[in-house]
Amino acid sequence: DKSYKFVVCGAGPGGLAVASSLGRRFGEKSIAIIEPADYHYYQPMWTLVGCGIKTLEDSRRKMADFMPPQADWLQTSVTGFRPNENIVETADGSTVKYDYLIVAVGLQIDYGKIKGLPEALEDPNSMVSTNYSSLYAPKTFENVRRFKGGHALFTFPTIPIKCPGAPQKIMYLAEDYWRRNGMKENTKISFNTTLGVIFPVKKYADVLQGIVKERGITVNYQHKLLEVLGDKREAVFELLAEDKQGETITVPYDFLHATPPMAPLDFMVGQPISDQLGWVDVDPKTLQHKKYANIFSLGDCSSVPTSKTAAAVAAESRVLKRNLLEVVKGGSPRLEYDGYTSCPLITSMDKAILAEFDFNVMPLETFPIDQGPPRRWVYRLKKDFMPGLYWHMLLRGWWGGPGFARKLMHLGDHSK
Ligand code: FAD
Ligand code: UQ1
Known part of the structure; x- marks a missing residue:
């Protein structure tokens, strides 16, 4: 051998x-x-x-x-x-x-942990999708396009998952799409997450809180998706809050973007x-x-x-x-690795927040300006620059992350 x-x-x-x-x-x-x-x-x-x-x-x-x-x-x-x-x-x-x-x-994406989800994802008419698979990401857009108003539901599973920003990025994109296409009036949007916060890093969570408030998005914390009843268009959640343990609720939807648990x-x-x-x-x-x-x-x-x-x-x-x-x-x-991780949090069809943080979920930002507010150039970075960086630099072994750039741009600031 x-x-x-x-x-x-x-x-x-x-x-x-x-x-x-x-x-x-x-x-x-x-x-x-x-x-x-x-x-x-x-x-x-x-x-x-x-x-x-x-x-x-x-x-x-x-x-x-x-x-x-x-x-x-x-x-x-x-x-x-x-x-x-x-x-x-x-x-x-x-x-x-x-x-x-x-x-x-x-x-692996653990679809099987959510009863009824695999069947609902496979059904072309179900209005259920997930961006976490090449099989279903195109279906998300089909569903966004044919959504005629009603309740749009987005879920976040138990952690760990890859790219923990992605379950809400698609929500902001869809919300913007529906707003631009006159579909926002008769639409209610919910984000049901197992977590007790909207994002693990407080700095970015504070900004996102403002965004969901301004756009009328309801965030339901400590809600864990258990089952999708595809035929009835209902989703069953377990409530994780201490005073509600064991309780479940059933939520009707007209559009569901599910993020399954991962393993x-x-x-x-x-x-x-x-x-x-x-x-x-x-x-x-x-x-x-x-x-x-x-x-x-x-x-x-x-x-x-x-x-x-x-x-x-x-x-x-x-x-x-x-x-x-x-x-x-x-x-x-x-x-030694410092835990550096990053997630361009897309907040609309033309803006994003460049979230960058470390093991202690403390911001570790590359650019010498405040990366909290959503910015147009970050969206362009995500959409137009990152793919090239990935294909031609990262996969070829030339890109070891922006640590050197961060240190250069924060010269003299020894906390970075
Ligand atoms: P993978 O990319 O999963 O690669 C694993 C490889 O191993 C695959 O090629 C697979 O075929 C192979 N493999 C599987 N089983 C075996 C086996 N038994 N033997 C040999 N090979 C095997 N990251 C960001 O930085 N920014 C983002 O904005 C971002 N957004 C995301 C949005 C979505 C919807 C998703 C799904 C991910 C996102 N990510 C993002 C996360 C990022 O894609 C992953 O973290 C990254 O791909 C992990 O790389 P990896 O090499 O560890 O694993
Ligand atoms: C990054 O290095 C990277 O991998 C190539 C990503 O994945 C697509 C990212 O999303 C980000 C933000 C980075 C970090 C790079 C810079 C320039 C901040």
Whole structure:
């Protein structure tokens, strides 16, 4: 069976950012990437797909076009890990040996946790969709377009989820679309979230509070979606507030954008490299595995307690690469990840808030101006600049996040 110096599991942004750099540095025959998919999706674009601003095709590229030229692409799935033997098992029945392992297999959308949701998503006439899948993001826009007023309901599940801003970004886009198309008058909009706050970072939550108030959006806290009754167009929520425990309510809707809960991939649960829940058990600062020094992980599949985003992947990739090289050279990890994550919170069809924060959910802003208010240039950054940064810089291993730019633009301010 095969053997490589580096084996990278998954060719999402995490896997490709690391593999591209390793490929340039270590050359032919040193790296294998195990990835089953034919296509790579730029998932952050699905928010815009859901409101007809981009198409699903805009978010998709052939995987082959982004595989580092020096790496061997093994087009199969990882099925298990034997870290004591430095072996990965794959779906084609073979094994791959490594000196160093990088795990970046992402997470799964757990549709099955919400009774009736899979059926409602599949039904083309149901007015139920989710931007969290390439299968249903285009349906979101179909539903936005054919909505004729009534109750538009948006949900936020139990955490962790990837890009925790996305469940409300589509709400602001849809609200703006309906306003521009004369559909706002007879429309009620609700955001039902399991959380007790609208966003985990207070600075941005305060701004968002003002926005929902101004636009007449109702936020229902501590509401957990349990079931979708697609035929009746009703959603059942469990109330999580202490004084209401065990109570459920049934809410009629005419439009539903559901964000399902998310979970580690099934095969990751119970692996020797996984924690209790199934996340790869790494040190959140060094990204090195807590038990196996030759294993690293980044991105959505890791146990790192920051908001799971491509922006976090960028910053993590920089730390991981540096620390991995130290270990390859016989040393130990030196660079520490600060939890940097970012989420351009789209607040209308022409403005967004550039939310950037760290492990302590404290703002960690790149630009030397107040990033609290929604701004037009941030929307343009999200819509027109980020895709290029992603395809040509991050996936090629050239983009390690804006940390250096932040320090440059805050010269003399040692708190940043
Ligand atoms: P993924 O991108 O999920 O890649 C995992 C890869 O592993 C895939 O190619 C998959 O095919 C492969 N894989 C799966 N199983 C196996 C296996 N068994 N063996 C081998 N390979 C496997 N981030 C932002 O920064 N900003 C945003 O505005 C933003 N908005 C978002 C909006 C939406 C609707 C969604 C869904 C996501 C958004 N994100 C955003 C989050 C971002 O897309 C993810 O955090 C990012 O893609 C994570 O990268 P990853 O490499 O860890 O995992
Ligand atoms: C980022 O680096 C990134 O990954 C490429 C994103 O994902 C699409 C982002 O949304 C953001 C905001 C960043 C951070 C970059 C800058 C320039 C602030």
